[in-house]
Amino acid sequence: MEPKYKRILLKLSGEALAGPNSGFGLDFDTVLDICSAVKKVSDMGVEVAIVVGGGNFWRGRSSGKMDRTRADHMGMLATVINSLALADALEQLGAMPRVMTAIAMHEVAEPYIRNRAVRHLEKGRIVIAGAGTGNPFFSTDTASALRAAEIEADIIFKATNVDGVYDSDPNINDNAKKYDELSFLDMLNKELAVMDSTAASLCKDNDIPILVFDLKDPENIVRAVMGENIGTIVRKEQN
Secondary structure, eight states: OOOSOSEEEEEEOTGGGGTTTOSSSOOHHHHHHHHHHHHHHHHTTOEEEEEEOOTTTOOGGGOTTSOHHHHHHHHHHHHHHHHHHHHHHHHHTTOOEEEEESSOOTTTSEEOOHHHHHHHHHTTOEEEEESTTSSTTOOHHHHHHHHHHHHTOSEEEEEESSSSEESSOTTTOTTOOEESEEEHHHHHHTTOBTBOHHHHHHHHHTTOOEEEEEOSSTTHHHHHHTTOSOSEEEEOOOO
16 A cells, blocks of 8 residues: 655654653653654655654743743753654664754754755655744744645644544543544634644645644554544545
């Protein structure tokens, strides 16, 4: 079977890299498991870009009395730590990652330049885009939507800790209903916590579908690429 998608953007939360227990820091065995699935996808000829959050180290919005701009800049640096960890794991597995950051730090990573990122993808390299958008007040979800639009990704894979999108929190409500498919308008109108409204609107305007699925089994990344029926797909309404 051929992969369903040619170019994907994988959005990872920082907490996903912390492993199953702590939610803080890095569990490198977990990072390796995730990167092993990413490498399988890359070896199939799929072009992969990754955006990772930084919540396992720092959350700017939860910083209390700190200036929001400075707190967000700290969060961007946390995403770079995670990006470097992903790159290290991918290199150990024999892949070719390139870390590119929205904030210039030449000794650590390449600056994010759209054309260079696309060229890396075309050469089979895995692009890891760190430091969000480089601007405060924008989430890494918005960074994912922006980078996906720039590189003309076929889809955003949003890997989470639940197996799709529900009408209420399935950890609290045993009767929560899982959606197999949603429109962007439904997602926004029902205020479903898939992505923030800025990211969702950017995906809607650029017709970039989002597949939300569970990362507890990293092989779901491979299943998603092959078009298996997992998670919840959010896409533009069909006329």
